[in-house]
Amino acid sequence: MQKIGVFICWCGSNIAATVDVEAVAEAVKTEPNVVFSTNYQYMCSEGGQSAIRNAIAEHGLTGIVVCACSPRMHEATFRKAAAVAGLNPYMVEIANIREQCSWIHKEKSEGTEKAIILARAAVAKLNRNVPLFAGESPVIKRALVIGGGIAGIQTALDVADAGYEVDIVEKTPTIGGKMAMLDKTFPTLDCAACILTPKMVDASAHEKINLYTYSEVESVSGFVGNFTVNIRKRARAVNSDLCTGCGVCVEKCPSKSAKSEFNQGLCNRSAIYIPFAQAIPNVPVIDRDACIKFKTGKCGICEKVCTAKAIDYDQEDEIITKQYGAVVLATGFKPISMERYDEFQYAQCPDVITSLEFERICNAAGPTKGKVLRPSDHEPPKTVVFVQCVGSRATVDCGKTYCSKICCMYTAKHAMLLREKYPDTEAYVFYIDVRTPGKSFDEFYRRAVEEYGVHYIKGMVGKVAEEDGHLIVQGSDLIADKQVVIKADMVVLAAAIEPDPTARSLGTMFTASMDTNDFFTEAHPKLRPVESPTAGIFLSGLCQGPKDIPDTVAQAGAAASKVIGLLSKDKLMGNPCVAGCSEPLCNGCSSCELVCPYGAITYEDKMVIDHGVRETRRVACVNEAVCQGCGACTVTCPSGAMDLKGFTNLQIMAEVDAICR
Amino acid sequence: MPINEKGGAFNPLIVAFCCNWRSYAGADLAGSSRLNYPVNVKVIRVPCSCRVNPLFILRAFQRGADGVIMCGCHPGDCHYTSGNYFARRRTALLFSMLDFLGIEKGRTRVEWVSAAEGAKFANTMNQFAETISALGECKRLEDIRCVESEI
Numbered sequence: 146m147q148k149i150g151v152f153i154c155w156c157g158s159n160i161a162a163t164v165d166v167e168a169v170a171e172a173v174k175t176e177p178n179v180v181f182s183t184n185y186q187y188m189c190s191e192g193g194q195s196a197i198r199n200a201i202a203e204h205g206l207t208g209i210v211v212c213a214c215s216p217r218m219h220e221a222t223f224r225k226a227a228a229v230a231g232l233n234p235y236m237v238e239i240a241n242i243r244e245q246c247s248w249i250h251k252e253k254s255e256g257t258e259k260a261i262i263l264a265r266a267a268v269a270k271l272n273r274n275v276p277l278f279a280g281e282s283p284v285i286k287r288a289l290v291i292g293g294g295i296a297g298i299q300t301a302l303d304v305a306d307a308g309y310e311v312d313i314v315e316k317t318p319t320i321g322g323k324m325a326m327l328d329k330t331f332p333t334l335d336c337a338a339c340i341l342t343p344k345m346v347d348a349s350a351h352e353k354i355n356l357y358t359y360s361e362v363e364s365v366s367g368f369v370g371n372f373t374v375n376i377r378k379r380a381r382a383v384n385s386d387l388c389t390g391c392g393v394c395v396e397k398c399p400s401k402s403a404k405s406e407f408n409q410g411l412c413n414r415s416a417i418y419i420p421f422a423q424a425i426p427n428v429p430v431i432d433r434d435a436c437i438k439f440k441t442g443k444c445g446i447c448e449k450v451c452t453a454k455a456i457d458y459d460q461e462d463e464i465i466t467k468q469y470g471a472v473v474l475a476t477g478f479k480p481i482s483m484e485r486y487d488e489f490q491y492a493q494c495p496d497v498i499t500s501l502e503f504e505r506i507c508n509a510a511g512p513t514k515g516k517v518l519r520p521s522d523h524e525p526p527k528t529v530v531f532v533q534c535v536g537s538r539a540t541v542d543c544g545k546t547y548c549s550k551i552c553c554m555y556t557a558k559h560a561m562l563l564r565e566k567y568p569d570t571e572a573y574v575f576y577i578d579v580r581t582p583g584k585s586f587d588e589f590y591r592r593a594v595e596e597y598g599v600h601y602i603k604g605m606v607g608k609v610a611e612e613d614g615h616l617i618v619q620g621s622d623l624i625a626d627k628q629v630v631i632k633a634d635m636v637v638l639a640a641a642i643e644p645d646p647t648a649r650s651l652g653t654m655f656t657a658s659m660d661t662n663d664f665f666t667e668a669h670p671k672l673r674p675v676e677s678p679t680a681g682i683f684l685s686g687l688c689q690g691p692k693d694i695p696d697t698v699a700q701a702g703a704a705a706s707k708v709i710g711l712l713s714k715d716k717l718m719g720n721p722c723v724a725g726c727s728e729p730l731c732n733g734c735s736s737c738e739l740v741c742p743y744g745a746i747t748y749e750d751k752m753v754i755d756h757g758v759r760e761t762r763r764v765a766c767v768n769e770a771v772c773q774g775c776g777a778c779t780v781t782c783p784s785g786a787m788d789l790k791g792f793t794n795l796q797i798m799a800e801v802d803a804i805c806r
Numbered sequence: 807m808p809i810n811e812k813g814g815a816f817n818p819l820i821v822a823f824c825c826n827w828r829s830y831a832g833a834d835l836a837g838s839s840r841l842n843y844p845v846n847v848k849v850i851r852v853p854c855s856c857r858v859n860p861l862f863i864l865r866a867f868q869r870g871a872d873g874v875i876m877c878g879c880h881p882g883d884c885h886y887t888s889g890n891y892f893a894r895r896r897t898a899l900l901f902s903m904l905d906f907l908g909i910e911k912g913r914t915r916v917e918w919v920s921a922a923e924g925a926k927f928a929n930t931m932n933q934f935a936e937t938i939s940a941l942g943e944c945k946r947l948e949d950i951r952c953v954e955s956e957i
């Protein structure tokens with residue numbers, strides 16, 4: 146038998162002006178098991194809380210209903226107050242008579258009547274409450290960062306500097322990501338490598354940071370504070386411990402016809418390769434599809450020339466299993482494929498290139514040693530047309546509806562770099578809008594126009610066609626309201642960017658939700674921008690949405706601070722409002738397992754006593770640390786075996802009954 | 807003014823199930839923005855729209871509700887990623903069955919309300935209450951299980 150106390154708050158006049166609090170206190174007295182009721186000016190104040198504590202002690206209350214503001218405001222406050230008085234915090238129910246009553250109704254009689262009904266519903270629910278106990282789980286003090294671009298590197302450095310171990314898993318042979326491919330960076334025009342490579346070195350030299358390059362996450366289990374992750378470390382066919390990074394093998398390798406990924410396919414690389422000079426780790430990888438030894442069994446030159454005896458053709462993939470308290474997704478992006486954009490002739494004309502290819506062409510360590518030359522005939526172009534928004538802000542099926550955010554700025558940068566190096570070369574930019582909402586961004590763009598004489602044309606390009614070694618670009622000039630035709634030597638497409646194609650499978654693996662474009666979604670778009678809705682998963686960099694380097698680094702630091710906050714705890718209190726299975730009712734049908742978004746349900750053979758018969762049956766078991774308490778399973782269960790603590794079938798039915806009385 | 811069977815003013819009873827993470831917060835925002843909607847609407851908080859058992863809705867109609875509305879996060883936005891998709895399918899089935907049983911489609915509704923959509927919550931409730939008022943009193947679903955006291 147419960148003994149229930151009901152406390153009605155005036156909230157100054159916020160509630161009391163439209164609800165007759167005395168009348169509510171009087172009316173609830175006749176509700177089942179209510180032994181005490183009172184009202185007070187501010188229940189949440191120290192005075193109010195002590196009134197609650199005293200009443201619990203004096204009347205031996207087993208549960209309380211507080212009729213006040215939304216439970217989203219003060220449920221935690223009143224649970225704490227109850228706990229101080231020795232009551233189980235889950236024996237507290239809130240009737241929301243402010244946001245959902247006094248503030249929306251004007252007539253006092255109406256407000257009072259509704260408040261009484263809401264209080265009755267809360268009492269009816271509380272009558273079916275039982276004490277609940279939150280489980281505790283330990284926090285593994287190590288973080289996993291997936292993706293070793295600038296986002297992942299920055300997050301890892303910040304977490305490691307706070308004293309926690311961090312592992313970075315990077316799928317390519319080196320960390321650095323797209324930033325390593327860039328030449329200069331807007332809006333300051335400092336060289337990307339000069340600011341990135343020191344960070345790459347810091348990360349590899351940091352005693353708390355461990356790099357797994359050429360590796361991918363294969364599977365994950367567990368939950369916040371305690372994830373178990375299997376990492377596949379792919380075989381490089383080179384023993385990293387022995388390799389000195391001298392590069393002789395790369396030089397001597399006779400197979401030199403594979404396209405260089407790092408240089409966007411603009412030049413070739415050998416079968417055994419280091420992506421770029423400052424790669425970290427500075428250990429080559431054998432590309433098995435290009436290697437003669439792997440294809441035919443012959444060759445073996447690299448093994449012969451390696452004085453360190455580091456080449457190991459028999460090396461196999463390694464599976465590493467490790468535990469982590471927090472996981473950061475930093476998988477970045479890639480430009481969308483231009484193959485389908487026939488109007489720009491990307492696939493047909495070698496001199497139609499993407500912006501990322503242009504970065505490589507500008508770069509002193511790139512395929513042309515920094516000279517801007519046409520890929521077709523290695524001649525310097527006299528006229529270059531840049532096309533913005535290729536595939537961004539699109540309504541057609543092949544594009545992206547969003548703005549890629551960085552293209553306006555890097556196109557201005559490209560045009561400026563071009564004009565600076567080759568003042569005789571003309572630069573045209575076709576744009577829909579020029580969007581420059583960043584610090585020093587608009588000034589940067591205006592410099593391109595005013596100081597560097599870049600021709601900006603508002604309009605889109607309709608067609609590019611090759612003619613006598615030139616590219617004829619047809620477009621519209623919306624301001625002059627006419628068609629324009631430009632005889633160009635090179636066309637640079639600012640391709641839309643999209644999340645890395647592996648993001649989707651990671652999202653499924655970690656139950657990190659994604660939007661329709663496969664960007665990871667944040668727990669709250671404004672208030673929790675670096676957390677995934679799934680506890681313990683954090684977001685860093687472009688995988689969450691288009692952004693430039695300053696934004697990426699800022700977000701990476703923010704994600705790190707959230708990770709540090711989590712790892713600094715020794716234990717996590719679980720949410721006790723989780724699902725539970727009544728074993729005698731369960732028939733092991735697997736329905737619940739199929740709907741659980743967190744994989745919290747497994748099955749075990751257990752001894753159950755059903756109508757006096759003992760038998761071993763397959764029954765559902767909920768992992769309380771994994772269950773998030775959504776309740777999907779409870780409704781799916783055909784036998785009524787699953788129920789959700791804190792929101793049981795009987796509790797909700799009781800509320801329905803009380804409201805419909 | 808709609809009239810009930812006994813000739814008095816008809817005061818519809820509306821039960822609204824709201825998911826804790828977004829729609830309940832949307833309802834709170836309607837309150838803190840002081841947007842009015844009828845007192846007839848009573849909200850029941852559930853963790854997610856997928857926690858709404860069809861039995862709860864049937865129960866409400868058995869006990870005299872004139873309309874039931876379920877509010878959850880927008881598709882793709884559910885706090886538990888997929889709960890509202892289950893809820894959407896379940897209610898689609900249930901509501902057409904209820905319609906067949908004589909509880910007209912207008913008396914049941916699903917609406918996605920985010921935490922930022924206080925105005926949408928209030929508008930929805932105003933419209934829904936209007937629809938229910940126009941439909942008049944709902945005939946009760948008979949609970950054909952024997953009630954103990956009647957045996």
Ligand SMILES: Cc1cc2nc3c(=O)[nH]c(=O)nc-3n(C[C@H](O)[C@H](O)[C@H](O)COP(=O)(O)OP(=O)(O)OC[C@H]3O[C@@H](n4cnc5c(N)ncnc54)[C@H](O)[C@@H]3O)c2cc1C
Nearest residue numbers: 292294295296316322323330331477478647686687693694
């Ligand atoms: C042409 C061009 C020019 C630009 N110019 C500028 C500029 O001038 N100034 C500026 O501020 N910004 C510029 N940017 C933007 C800048 O490149 C990005 O903001 C930045 O690189 C984002 O960093 P990131 O770490 O989030 O992503 P990325 O650099 O893409 O890094 C992600 C990393 O994760 C790895 N990865 C992906 N999936 C997995 C997986 N499943 N497992 C393991 N590892 C994985 C990838 O291999 C990669 O190394 C430019 C972009 C482009 C395309």
Ligand code: SF4
Nearest residue numbers: 741772773775776778
């Ligand atoms: S309540 Fe939700 S999270 Fe918990 S076991 Fe059921 S379906 Fe899974």
Ligand code: SF4
Nearest residue numbers: 731732734735737782
């Ligand atoms: S759905 Fe119900 S009966 Fe089926 S396995 Fe889950 S708990 Fe058991």
Ligand code: FES
Nearest residue numbers: 825854878879884
């Ligand atoms: S939490 Fe809102 S619908 Fe699932």
